[in-house]
Amino acid sequence: MKPDIDYPGVREFEEKEIEFTVIPDRIEAGTLMILGSLPGNDLTIENVPRLHLGAAIDKLESANVRFSWKPGSCRVVPPDSFRSVDVTTLPYPGFPTDLQAQIMAVLSTASENSTITEKVYPDRWMHIGEFNRMGANIRKEGNTAFITGVKSLSGTQVRASDLRASAALLIAGLMADNETEVLDIHHLDRGYDNIEKKLCSVGASIERVEDV
Numbered sequence: 001m002k003p004d005i006d007y008p009g010v011r012e013f014e015e016k017e018i019e020f021t022v023i024p025d026r027i028e029a030g031t032l033m034i035l036g037s038l039p040g041n042d043l044t045i046e047n048v049p050r051l052h053l054g055a056a057i058d059k060l061e062s063a064n065v066r067f068s069w070k071p072g073s074c075r076v077v078p079p080d081s082f083r084s085v086d087v088t089t090l091p092y093p094g095f096p097t098d099l100q101a102q103i104m105a106v107l108s109t110a111s112e113n114s115t116i117t118e119k120v121y122p123d124r125w126m127h128i129g130e131f132n133r134m135g136a137n138i139r140k141e142g143n144t145a146f147i148t149g150v151k152s153l154s155g156t157q158v159r160a161s162d163l164r165a166s167a168a169l170l171i172a173g174l175m176a177d178n179e180t181e182v183l184d185i186h187h188l189d190r191g192y193d194n195i196e197k198k199l200c201s202v203g204a205s206i207e208r209v210e211d212v
Contacts, residue, residue, distance in 0.1 A: 025191075033056070033065075037065040041078050047073075091120065109152060119143065160184045166187040
């Protein structure tokens with residue numbers, strides 16, 4: 001179908017100075033919002049692209065997370081316990097597939113049962129086995145994960161399979177009792193800039209150990 005408006009090309013670009021602001025990364029912002037929702041925290045995040053995260057904010061609010069908004073910043077007020085929710089990933093403006101693993105981490109300790117249905121990448125589930133190694137109770141049927149909330153997670157050695165799984169395992173490690181070791185964090189560095197330094201600056205206990 002032909003568009004209503006034609007955009008003709010040009011032979012060359014006009015040379016002139018312009019200024020523009022690159023929008024914040026909505027997935028990094030969403031990851032930090034989920035991290036800020038962990039019980040015991042009270043995190044303020046700057047430069048949150050609120051309009052780009054509507055579906056994620058709605059689900060977190062349904063899970064009992066509260067937000068306080070000011071121009072240029074967002075304060076995340078965590079719940080005493082997460083309420084179970086059902087999530088379906090969809091193309092924008094739906095719930096982002098790139099936040100699927102992260103919200104699964106917090107739903108693993110929700111009060112009741114939750115489901116996550118993956119409609120963007122139906123096979124994006126390698127993190128489930130690592131969560132279960134930490135004591136989660138998650139099973140997969142087709143493109144849906146069924147999550148039975150447990151009281152707590154236990155720290156252990158886990159392996160990141162991809163970028164967003166590595167962030168999710170970092171969240172799970174901060175939720176868990178005892179120490180968690182996340183291997184293959186080179187995935188993490190593809191999407192997050194010095195995330196461990198940012199989190200340590202607000203009280204997290206994370207140490208990056210280089211391979212020998």
